[in-house]
Amino acid sequence: MAPAFQICRNGMARQVVQLGKKYALYIPKSIATELGLREGDYLLLETHEGGILLQPLKPPRLPKKYWATITLEEVEEEGEELTRKMEGSEVDARSS
Numbered sequence: 001m002a003p004a005f006q007i008c009r010n011g012m013a014r015q016v017v018q019l020g021k022k023y024a025l026y027i028p029k030s031i032a033t034e035l036g037l038r039e040g041d042y043l044l045l046e047t048h049e050g051g052i053l054l055q056p057l058k059p060p061r062l063p064k065k066y067w068a069t070i071t072l073e074e075v076e077e078e079g080e081e082l083t084r085k086m087e088g089s090e091v092d093a094r095s096s
Helices: 029-035 072-095
Strands: 005-006 013-015 043-050 053-059
Touching: 013 029
Parallel strands: none
Antiparallel strands: 005 013, 043 053
């Protein structure tokens, strides 16, 4: 049976949740949706006065022309290309 969802006087949502295996904490879907949280998002966890505070962390808000995403594969390809260039310049330097 799911715990009851409550709205406090200050407009904040409250819900009782249970720690899972390895201390996993599951955020109820209704609260995640309200906060715009998605799987993989980062949260800042702080202890405060005997309790826990969780705050969503969002990527910095930079102008779109400066913000891009890159995959691990793209990083690896770039690294390999730089390595090939460096190895090629070493061969050129040795033959001079």
